[in-house]
Amino acid sequence: MNEESRLAGAEAQTEQQPEKDYSKYFEHVYQPPNLKDAKKRGKESIQYHNDFTIEEKYKGLGRGRKFFIRTYGCQMNEHDTEVMAGILEALEYTATNDVNEADVVLLNTCAIRENAENKVFGEIGHLKHLKLEKPDVLIGVCGCMSQEESVVNKIMKSYQNVDMIFGTHNIHRLPAILEEAYMSKAMVVEVWSKEGDVIENLPKVRTGKIKAWVNIMYGCDKFCTYCIVPFTRGKERSRLPQEIISEVRDLARQGYQEITLLGQNVNAYGKDIEGLDYGLGDLMADIQKIDIPRVRFMTSHPWDFDDRLIEVIARGGNIMPHIHLPVQSGNNEVLKIMGRKYTRESYLQLVEDIRRALPDVALTTDIIVGYPNETEEQFLDTIDLYERVGFEHAYTYLYSPREGTPAANMQDNVPMREKKDRLQRLNKVVEHHTEHKLASYLGQEVLVLCEGPSKKNDAILAGYTDKSKLINFAGPLDAVGKIVRVRVTETKRYSMNGELIEIIEPVEVAN
Ligand code: SAH
Ligand code: SF4
Ligand code: F3S
Numbered sequence: 001m002n003e004e005s006r007l008a009g010a011e012a013q014t015e016q017q018p019e020k021d022y023s024k025y026f027e028h029v030y031q032p033p034n035l036k037d038a039k040k041r042g043k044e045s046i047q048y049h050n051d052f053t054i055e056e057k058y059k060g061l062g063r064g065r066k067f068f069i070r071t072y073g074c075q076m077n078e079h080d081t082e083v084m085a086g087i088l089e090a091l092e093y094t095a096t097n098d099v100n101e102a103d104v105v106l107l108n109t110c111a112i113r114e115n116a117e118n119k120v121f122g123e124i125g126h127l128k129h130l131k132l133e134k135p136d137v138l139i140g141v142c143g144c145m146s147q148e149e150s151v152v153n154k155i156m157k158s159y160q161n162v163d164m165i166f167g168t169h170n171i172h173r174l175p176a177i178l179e180e181a182y183m184s185k186a187m188v189v190e191v192w193s194k195e196g197d198v199i200e201n202l203p204k205v206r207t208g209k210i211k212a213w214v215n216i217m218y219g220c221d222k223f224c225t226y227c228i229v230p231f232t233r234g235k236e237r238s239r240l241p242q243e244i245i246s247e248v249r250d251l252a253r254q255g256y257q258e259i260t261l262l263g264q265n266v267n268a269y270g271k272d273i274e275g276l277d278y279g280l281g282d283l284m285a286d287i288q289k290i291d292i293p294r295v296r297f298m299t300s301h302p303w304d305f306d307d308r309l310i311e312v313i314a315r316g317g318n319i320m321p322h323i324h325l326p327v328q329s330g331n332n333e334v335l336k337i338m339g340r341k342y343t344r345e346s347y348l349q350l351v352e353d354i355r356r357a358l359p360d361v362a363l364t365t366d367i368i369v370g371y372p373n374e375t376e377e378q379f380l381d382t383i384d385l386y387e388r389v390g391f392e393h394a395y396t397y398l399y400s401p402r403e404g405t406p407a408a409n410m411q412d413n414v415p416m417r418e419k420k421d422r423l424q425r426l427n428k429v430v431e432h433h434t435e436h437k438l439a440s441y442l443g444q445e446v447l448v449l450c451e452g453p454s455k456k457n458d459a460i461l462a463g464y465t466d467k468s469k470l471i472n473f474a475g476p477l478d479a480v481g482k483i484v485r486v487r488v489t490e491t492k493r494y495s496m497n498g499e500l501i502e503i504i505e506p507v508e509v510a511n
Contacts, residue, residue, distance in 0.1 A: 045196070045274060046197070046198055046237045046238075046273070047196055047197050047198070048197075048198050048200060049197060049199045050200045050201050052172055052199055052200075052201050052202050052203075054087075054090050054091060055175065057179075058091060058175035058176070058178075058179060059091070059092075060091070060092050061091045061092070061093075061175065061182075062088060062089075062091040062092040062103075063092045065092075065093050065104065066093065066094050066095070066096040066101055066102050066103050066104075067088045067095060067102055067103065067104040067105075067106070068095075068096050068099045068101070068102035068104070068105050068106070069081050069084060069085060069105075069106045069107075069108055070105070070108065070123065071108045071143075072108065072109050072110040072116060072119065072120060072143065073108075073109065073110025073111075073112065073143065073144060074110065075213055075260065075262055076215075076233070076262060076264070077108050077109075077110060077144070078207070078213065079213040079215060079262060080108060080142075080143065080168070080171060081108050081207075082206050082207060082213070083202045083203070083204050084108070084171060084174060085204075086202060086203030086204040086205045087171070087172070087202065087203055088174070089205055090203045091175055091178070095205075100130065103134075103136065103137055103138065104138045104140065105127060105137060105138070105139050106140045106141075106142055107120055107123060107124065107139075107140070107141050107143070108142055108143040109141060109143035109144055109145035110144050110145070111143075111144040111147070111148055111151070111228045111232050112144070112228060112400075112402075113397065113398075113402075114400045114402075115400070117145055120141070120145060121159075124139070124161070124162060125159075127139055127161060128161045131161040138163045138181050138182070139162050139163050139164070140162070140163060140164035140165070140166065140177075140181075141155060141162055141166075142165070142166050142167070142170075142171070143168060144228070144229070144232035144233070145232075146165045146166060146167050146168070146191055147168055147191060147193075147231060147232040147233075148228070148231070148404075149404075150403055152165055156189070160187075163181045163187060163188065164178070164187070164188045164189075165187065165188070165189045165190070165191065166188075166189075166190045167190070167191035167192055168232060168234070169191075169192040169193075169234060170190050170191065170192055171202070172199050172202055177190055193234075196234075196235070196237065197237075198237055198239055200239070200243055208451075209254075209256070210256065210257050210258065210449065210451055210452075210480075211257065211259070211260070211449075212251050212256045212258070213259070213260055214244060214247055214248060214259050214260065214261050214262060215239065215262050216238065216239055216244050216262065216263050216266060216269050216280075216283065216297075217236060217237060217239065217263035217264075217268070217269050217272075218233060218236070218237050218239075218263070219233045219234040219235045219236045220264040220265050221235055221236040221268070222264075222268075222301060222303070222339070222341075223339060224328075224338055224339050224340060225337060225406040226338060226371070226399060226401075226402065226405055226407040227402070227405060228402040228404070228405060229264055231404060231405075233264065236265065236268055237272055238269050238270050238271070238272055238273050240273070241270075241276075241282075241283055241286065244261075244283065245286055245287065245290070248287055248290050248292060249290055251292065252290055252509050255481070256292065257293050257481060257483065257506075258292070258293065258294035258295070258296065258449055259287075259292060259294070259295055259296070260295075260297065260298060261283075261284075261295070261296070261297040261298075262298065263298075264299060265299065265300075265304065266280055266297050266298065266299065266300060267279075267280055267300050267301055267303070267304030267306070268280075268304045269283060270282070270283070271304075279308065279309070280297070280304075281306065281309040281311065281312045282308070284297070284312045284313065285312045285315075287318070287319075288312065288315065288317045288318060288319060290318075291507070291509045292318055292509075293449070293483055293506070294318055294449060294466070294483075295319050295320065296320050296468075300323060300324060300325050301326070302326075302327070302340075302342045302346070302347050302350055303340070303342050305325070305350055305354075307353070310357045311357065313354075313357070313358060313361075314357035314358045320468070321358060321361045321362060321467060322361070322362040322363075322466070322467045323354065323361060323362070323364075324363075324364045324365070324366075325350075325351075325364070326365050326367075327365045327367065327385065327389075328340055328368050329367070329371065329374075329378070329381070329382050330344055330383070330385025330386065331344065331374075331378035331379075331381035333378060334374055334378050334381075337371065337372075337407075338368075338407075339406075344381065344385060348385070348388065348389070351363065362392045362437075362467035362468065363389060363390075363391050363392060364392050364394060364395075364468075365386075365391050365394045365395075366394065366395045366396075366397070367386070367394050367395075367396045367397070367426065368396075368397050369382070369396060369397065369398055369399065369422045369423045369426055370399045370414055370419030370420075370423065371399050371407070372399070372407060372410040372411065372412035372413075372414070373411070373412060373413055374399075379422050379426075383425070383426060383429055386426070386430070386433070387429070387433075390433065390437075391430075391433060392433070392437045392467070393430065393433075393434045393437075394430045396423060396426050396430060398419055398420065398423050399419070431493065434493065435491075435492075435493050438469065438493075438494075439491045441465075441469065441488045441491060441496060442488055442489075442490075442491050443487070443488060444487070444488050445485055445486070445487050445488075445501060446465040446469070446471065446485075446486055446487075446498070447465065447466050447483055447484070447485060447486075447504075448463040448464065448465050448473075448484050448485075448486050448498075449463045449483055450463040450475070450479045450481065450482055450483075450484050451463045451464070451480070451481075453477065453480070454472060459474055459475075460472055460473070460474055461473055461474070461475045461477075461479055461480065463484070469495070469496060470494065470495040470496070471486055471488065471495065471496045471497065471498050472496070472497050473486050473497065473498040473499055473500050474500065475500040475503075478503065479503045482503050482504060482505070482506060483504045483506075484502065484503050484504060485500075485501040485502045485504065486498035486499065486500055487499050487501055
């Protein structure tokens, strides 16, 4: 591990604390994560570590103590929360769903848009009362926001109720960070900008017993001009194929029914491993051979989506016929300024290639509206592309400038009310298509992974179809955790109702 790049908060406790100017106080002990440095991707190869253990001195640190983690943002963060829960339980902390009962509260944060960050600052503010009532509670901020210099400075200056800030590359350091926070009166800040490591054997407590996340790679090197993720998550680094395959086998043996392979940009899988001629298509082909009923993957960048991958997905088997393929914009100039490295035409060509191999595929996407200087015509190109592709659904976002990204420095002549108006117009198109697509399932039989009873009624079960559509149906609790066949009897705006036809009993796993 690279100790020089470690930002140690430890020395802080030996200094005398001044009255007001906290930023000055931290200046000489704390080097903030630097966005410019993050952009210079290290050439050094990735180091794989398999030696994580809970050191003797930390064992039992959590005995008699409870923890609460609030997770914001994407699946990557949800999965990191499972790892932090694993580490905390290995330290003998127990989980609680009630923040007021907790002795350690962690906010696993997201930096993708300004409103995501504002939510977190709001929550840190709320936690001030908890700290007043229970001065011994430890409050930690981790996840993507903690990799941002401005956020770390703001917390140090204005949120003295925070005890720990640690970055996305420091999760495995949680035992040491906690111990330091117990010993120290000052805020413990540990954010590494170093990102060349993959740590394999971290403990995990998965939130569900039916579906599981499997990281296949970390980080992102695409540097889309609006996006903070390459800075907060570091450079692209793939896990070794054998590690992923053995994790999937293990999940299958434990009875998991569905896995989602995770990465910011899964199509780039394997490209960073020197001498390895093995990509996402190859990995999926190997996972296809494993006895696990459902495999999904996200997120796909259209740039790296190759023919091998299309061929493997088209073979079907346990790979679900749903591809989330963010397009962001339907206009070439905007795509160019976004740094997406594909054109409207090449995107449409890719969709055609995918559909030729897999006619029944469900495609969903992400779109950003109101990019700096986006014209009405450029916006209409996005609407036009949406209709042409006929996406089943989309996540739509108002562009949010992120400090340190190239787009944040662009002049922008589009008034906010215009941007909001475009978002509303796009959302109408999206809603129309989503409803229309769902309506087309009426009367059909669909395969559903039954995830559990609805919150209000035990006899009403819910799950997702192979194409990720939510469906509710009456059935016995025995169906939970199994693939069931359901006939669609009613379709609504975002979900469907159906009647159970049969429960498909799982076969013996031979992995
Ligand atoms: N790695 C994925 C996306 C991760 S972020 C990919 O490249 O497809 C999820 C979505 O958030 C993006 O697809 C984009 O639509 C949106 N997004 C990212 N940065 C944004 C910003 N600065 N403002 C608004 N939306 C943003
Ligand atoms: Fe962000 Fe682009 Fe990377 Fe996706 S591919 S995480 S949008 S930089
Ligand atoms: Fe947010 Fe970080 Fe994910 S910025 S979207 S939590 S990678």
